[in-house]
Amino acid sequence: MSEIKRIDIKEFREKGFLQEVNRQFFHPLGLALEVIINEDGSEKLGGVWDYRDDPVGVMFGHGAIDIDKVCYVNGLAVSKAECRVKECGDIIQQPDSQEDNDLKDDEDCGFGYDSCDACSNAGCKYHDFYDGGNDGY
Secondary structure: OOOOOOOOHHHHHHHOHHHHHHHHHHHHHOEEEEEEEOOOOOEEEEEEEEOOOOOOOOOOOOOOOOHHHHHHHHHHHHHHHHHHHHHHOOOOOOOOOHHHOOOOOOOEOOOOOEOOOOOOOOOOHHHHHHHHHOOOO
16 A cells, blocks of 8 residues: 555544544444644544443434535445445455454453354354344444
C-alpha cells in the first residue's frame, strides 16, 4: 500500500462518518467517539466517551440522527460491497480461522467458548450472533 491518506476531521463529521460509527458501533457498546470543534473552526478527534456501565449504552437525542448522513454513508458502503465480498468473502472482514491465530485449545475466545473458531464452530456465541442468532442486528 502506498502513503496513508487521511480524511479531514471536519469532512469526517459533516459527511456522517462520525454519526454512523457512533450510531452503529460505539453507542450500543456504551462508547462515543468525540470530535472537538475549536474556536478557530478547526476540528480534531477528542477522545472516546465511556458509558460501558450503562445497560442501554449511549443514544442520540430524539431527532438528532441526520437521515442524509445515514444515506451518504450507507451509499458509500453499498458501492464497496461487491468488491469487498469478492476480495475477503464478506462485507465485514471476519477474524482469521483457528489455524491462523494464537488461541490455544484451553483459552477463551472472548465470546464465551473455549477454542472458538468464529468461522466454523456452530456452538460459538459469535457464530450464533452473526449467522442469524440475533435477528435484531
